[in-house]
Amino acid sequence: MQQQYEPLAIERDAQAHWDKTRAFNVVEDRSRPKYYCLCMFPYPSGKLHMGHVRNYTIGDVMTRYHRMRGFNVLQPMGWDAFGLPAENAAMANKVAPAKWTYDNIAYMKKQLQSLGFAIDWERELATCTPQYYKWNQWLFLRMLERGIVYKKTGVVNWDPVDQTVLANEQVIDGRGWRTGAVVEKREIPMYYMRITQYADELLGALEQLPNWPERVKTMQANWIGKSYGVNFGFPYEIDGKKDVLRVFTTRADTIMGVTFNAIAAEHPLATRLARDNPKLAAFIDECKRGSVMEADLAAMEKKGMPTGFFVTHPLTNEKVEIWVGNYVLMSYGEGAVMGVPAHDERDFAFAKKYGLPIKQVVAVPGKAFSLDGWDEWYADKENGRCVNSGKYDGLTSYMQATDAIAADLKAKGLGDKQVQWRLRDWGISRQRYWGTPIPIIHCDGCGDVPVPDKDLPVVLPEDLVPDGSGNPLNKTPSYLACACPKCGKPARRETDTMDTFVDSSWYQIRFACADQANAMVDDRAKYWLPVDQYIGGIEHAILHLLYARFWTKVMRDCGLVGIDEPFTSLLTQGMVLNHIFQRKGEKGGVTYFPPDELEIERDAEGRITGARARDGKPVEYTGIGTMSKSRLNGVDPQALIEQYGADTARFFIINTSPPEFTLEWSDSGVAGASRFLKRLWAFAFDVAALVQAEARKRGDQAGYVYPADWAKQSPALAAARRELHLNLKQAQYDMQRMQFNTVASAAIKMLNALSDLSKSAEAAGNPHYAQLLHEGFSILLRTLSPITPHATHALWQELGFSGELIDAPWPEVDERALEQDEIELVLQVNGKLRGHLVVPKSADKAAIEGLALAHDSVTRFTNGQPPKKVVVVPGRLVNVVV
RNA sequence: GCCGGAAUGGCGGAACUGGUAGACGCGCCGGACUCAAAAUCCGGUGGUAGCGAUAUCGUGAGAGUUCGAGUCUCUCUUCCGGCACCA
Numbered sequence: 001m002q003q004q005y006e007p008l009a010i011e012r013d014a015q016a017h018w019d020k021t022r023a024f025n026v027v028e029d030r031s032r033p034k035y036y037c038l039c040m041f042p043y044p045s046g047k048l049h050m051g052h053v054r055n056y057t058i059g060d061v062m063t064r065y066h067r068m069r070g071f072n073v074l075q076p077m078g079w080d081a082f083g084l085p086a087e088n089a090a091m092a093n094k095v096a097p098a099k100w101t102y103d104n105i106a107y108m109k110k111q112l113q114s115l116g117f118a119i120d121w122e123r124e125l126a127t128c129t130p131q132y133y134k135w136n137q138w139l140f141l142r143m144l145e146r147g148i149v150y151k152k153t154g155v156v157n158w159d160p161v162d163q164t165v166l167a168n169e170q171v172i173d174g175r176g177w178r179t180g181a182v183v184e185k186r187e188i189p190m191y192y193m194r195i196t197q198y199a200d201e202l203l204g205a206l207e208q209l210p211n212w213p214e215r216v217k218t219m220q221a222n223w224i225g226k227s228y229g230v231n232f233g234f235p236y237e238i239d240g241k242k243d244v245l246r247v248f249t250t251r252a253d254t255i256m257g258v259t260f261n262a263i264a265a266e267h268p269l270a271t272r273l274a275r276d277n278p279k280l281a282a283f284i285d286e287c288k289r290g291s292v293m294e295a296d297l298a299a300m301e302k303k304g305m306p307t308g309f310f311v312t313h314p315l316t317n318e319k320v321e322i323w324v325g326n327y328v329l330m331s332y333g334e335g336a337v338m339g340v341p342a343h344d345e346r347d348f349a350f351a352k353k354y355g356l357p358i359k360q361v362v363a364v365p366g367k368a369f370s371l372d373g374w375d376e377w378y379a380d381k382e383n384g385r386c387v388n389s390g391k392y393d394g395l396t397s398y399m400q401a402t403d404a405i406a407a408d409l410k411a412k413g414l415g416d417k418q419v420q421w422r423l424r425d426w427g428i429s430r431q432r433y434w435g436t437p438i439p440i441i442h443c444d445g446c447g448d449v450p451v452p453d454k455d456l457p458v459v460l461p462e463d464l465v466p467d468g469s470g471n472p473l474n475k476t477p478s479y480l481a482c483a484c485p486k487c488g489k490p491a492r493r494e495t496d497t498m499d500t501f502v503d504s505s506w507y508q509i510r511f512a513c514a515d516q517a518n519a520m521v522d523d524r525a526k527y528w529l530p531v532d533q534y535i536g537g538i539e540h541a542i543l544h545l546l547y548a549r550f551w552t553k554v555m556r557d558c559g560l561v562g563i564d565e566p567f568t569s570l571l572t573q574g575m576v577l578n579h580i581f582q583r584k585g586e587k588g589g590v591t592y593f594p595p596d597e598l599e600i601e602r603d604a605e606g607r608i609t610g611a612r613a614r615d616g617k618p619v620e621y622t623g624i625g626t627m628s629k630s631r632l633n634g635v636d637p638q639a640l641i642e643q644y645g646a647d648t649a650r651f652f653i654i655n656t657s658p659p660e661f662t663l664e665w666s667d668s669g670v671a672g673a674s675r676f677l678k679r680l681w682a683f684a685f686d687v688a689a690l691v692q693a694e695a696r697k698r699g700d701q702a703g704y705v706y707p708a709d710w711a712k713q714s715p716a717l718a719a720a721r722r723e724l725h726l727n728l729k730q731a732q733y734d735m736q737r738m739q740f741n742t743v744a745s746a747a748i749k750m751l752n753a754l755s756d757l758s759k760s761a762e763a764a765g766n767p768h769y770a771q772l773l774h775e776g777f778s779i780l781l782r783t784l785s786p787i788t789p790h791a792t793h794a795l796w797q798e799l800g801f802s803g804e805l806i807d808a809p810w811p812e813v814d815e816r817a818l819e820q821d822e823i824e825l826v827l828q829v830n831g832k833l834r835g836h837l838v839v840p841k842s843a844d845k846a847a848i849e850g851l852a853l854a855h856d857s858v859t860r861f862t863n864g865q866p867p868k869k870v871v872v873v874p875g876r877l878v879n880v881v882v
Numbered sequence: 883g884c885c886g887g888a889a890u891g892g893c894g895g896a897a898c899u900g901g902u903a904g905a906c907g908c909g910c911c912g913g914a915c916u917c918a919a920a921a922u923c924c925g926g927u928g929g930u931a932g933c934g935a936u937a938u939c940g941u942g943a944g945a946g947u948u949c950g951a952g953u954c955u956c957u958c959u960u961c962c963g964g965c966a967c968c969a
């Protein structure tokens with residue numbers, strides 16, 4: 001072994017060893033508790049970025065730590081391999097998406113392996129393989145049978161030049177990203193998954209996820225958006241036909257105050273009324289156009305136009321005019337709202353603007369209603385009573401009146417209480433090539449026919465190269481042509497593919513049995529599921545995590561898995577940030593500069609003020625932000641590993657910030673991490689030499705019997721050993737609560753304590769000094785091993801510890817090492833620190849009080865007067881109150 | 883607007899159940915080694931006053947509870963994230 005720290009060689013050897021011994025390949029073992037640690041799998045975009053490295057390092061620390069604690073740990077890895085970027089790359093490079101994707105996977109896998117993650121690579125999967133997506137198709141068909149999948153028309157972005165459907169991210173300022181053509185909205189048939197059927201459970205079960213971050217649960221709850229109210233209708237007659245205008249309201253108690261109704265521009269009634277009203281038609285057009293401009297939406301002025309058409313109030317039979325309002329959303333509720341200006345702030349503003357009547361129907365005692373301006377209490381649900389409301393007068397408005405009014409509406413057959421959700425069903429059809437084929441065949445005679453199970457998978461041809469003008473599957477007769485499974489006549493295959501969120505909704509389940517060719521899941525899933533710890537970016541807080549939860553519940557209801565929730569614990573890691581440097585051009589353009597190519601300038605206190613580029617000219621410092629390609633402030637993990645090694649990269653990432661915080665990149669911080677590992681390495685070799693020399697002197701190799709009472713041997717040794725075990729105790733606690741940065745700190749402190757001891761005079765001649773270093777390194781290397789597995793693996797052998805480090809148990813704290821014969825207490829007078837007091841361990845409260853009161857630091861402040869009170873906190877402090 | 887989170891030295895951050903604020907790392911300052919630089923090692927490093935022991939102020943602001951508050955309660959400010967003409 002090299003005395004020089006050469007991370008690349010050390011890491012290569014350790015990785016080769018783990019690989020050869022299949023160290024991280026796991027099988028079900030009921031004799032041990034299992035621990036399934038999963039990081040969100042990467043999209044194979046080409047190469048790893050620092051966010052990946054951080055994500056997988058955090059996961060690896062957890063994996064290795066739990067392994068040491070005796071768990072049977074599964075950490076798998078796979079590839080979220082379908083998706084749009086492959087098609088874009090294909091167009092740019094004229095390579096098939098399949099080849100591009102598989103090449104990227106091969107490269108990124110090498111990168112992951114060079115970081116030394118404890119991954120079971122035998123379970124590796126890629127979602128773009130038929131072995132995987134067959135089961136997307138299979139479950140799709142089961143969902144179709146159960147009515148969870150259904151077909152309806154949906155709106156898509158249509159590029160009229162390329163004759164293709166665009167994803168939302170391909171629409172820039174309302175225009176196609178390639179053609180610049182104004183994007184049109186088109187209605188096409190699509191498949192939907194009835195996630196709304198599970199809305200209640202998806203919302204309610206959030207409470208049973210105590211180990212999910214609060215904000216993720218809140219985001220999901222908002223997204224699902226449950227509200228209680230009443231759905232009812234205003235009868236009307238048009239073209240000789242009777243109908244009702246349905247609205248949803250959370251304030252049914254204010255129905256008696258309705259003075260108008262507003263409907264969305266896209267509402268069918270609006271379309272009908274515009275037929276004989278050109279002014280209205282123009283207004284509706286304006287509304288539809290306006291809504292495209294997302295940015296203005298929030299600040300948009302509330303506008304409306306009367307239609308001259310009246311509906312009947314269901315309880316008073318009064319006539320109520322319909323308005324078209326630009327603020328009414330077609331996509332929420334019924335696309336129509338009742339207008340109660342007296343008790344809704346927005347309606348109030350609308351009524352004032354257009355001179356509509358305002359009718360108070362709720363009163364709060366002691367508050368006066370005025371038409372002059374809005375007051376918060378007008379919308380008070382808690383304290384109001386109904387007024388001007390006929391038979392409802394006097395009822396407490398929200399509770400009693402809502403019930404009474406809903407009952408009356410129900411009796412008339414015009415409405416009832418209803419729960420309204422913001423959540424929509426999940427449209428999964430994508431008019432794209434690089435995705436899971438939807439297993440449907442279109443037959444002129446039989447309609448849409450599901451592909452029979454025996455014909456699965458419907459295999460996606462891998463040699464097509466998209467050119468941007470629509471889905472290439474539509475131009476591939478060999479794919480399109482098929483026989484109808486029902487009647488046998490020639491038919492046409494569906495060419496839409498599934499949303500890639502489908503792929504990632506259940507990969508965590510497939511990892512349990514990735515090699516199972518005959519079923520979607522098998523019994524092994526029962527052992528491994530659910531995932532004990534899931535780790536990934538906050539950007540997936542809503543969609544991915546919600547879809548995965550939904551999918552798990554569907555699989556449960558199909559009898560495929562026995563769990564309700566896929567992820568027991570969730571950790572959302574923070575983003576990786578770096579400094580941003582730029583120079584503004586004469587024409588206002590901005591040029592960015594990579595931080596590592598600049599001479600950084602700092603002020604007297606070390607703050608960055610600016611920089612100088614290689615051309616000698618100044619560059620402006622604009623602060624920190626996420627690493628991004630466009631801002632050139634990304635750090636390439638590959639270069640980092642090549643320069644410093646994986647252990648340094650891992651140690652820096654773990655040590656610099658807690659996992660959930662953002663991580664600010666710092667080149668000097670990386671250098672610091674490297675310095676620590678070099679110091680560890682060099683000191684370990686000194687210790688190894690000393691230990692071997694001692695063993696030779698003793699003439700036995702049998703190892704050590706540590707002395708029972710270190711304190712008697714030497715105060716310095718006892719103090720160092722105490723420091724060691726104190727830090728171990730801290731590291732243990734911090735591992736449990738996933739605050740890994742302080743685990744790294746504890747390891748540094750352990751090394752500092754041992755190396756300080758090596759410089760003390762007391763250590764030199766002490767017969768137990770080598771023993772303490774030996775014990776110290778056995779603890780230090782194990783504490784550090786989840787973070788920097790390679791260097792610790794090599795040093796474990798160098799120091800002659802038995803077995804392999806990855807099989808060594810997590811070290812145990814020796815509580816006796818923490819005990820002290822004398823304890824230093826903090827002396828406070830009136831809560832302020834005034835000095836320190838050393839007392840024997842055995843001293844009781846009275847004795848401590850006596851010593852404290854006699855202490856100089858106290859008598860200085862007491863002026864001989866007796867104290868009002870003395871607070872003694874055992875083992876901590878004495879506070880004298882005067 | 884609503885919901886969630888946060889605010890601690892020059893910087894990242896530590897302080898678990900209220901009990902020595904600033905651990906550890908980075909940066910900075912000084913020193914050693916060197917012809918010199920890099921690397922490495924040693925020492926210092928919240929502000930103010932003082933040669934010093936020490937005093938005093940100090941965890942976004944203000945109040946409160948307490949012998950004692952970064953930590954608990956209330957009010958406010960700022961920042962970050964999410965959602966939102968949601969009926």
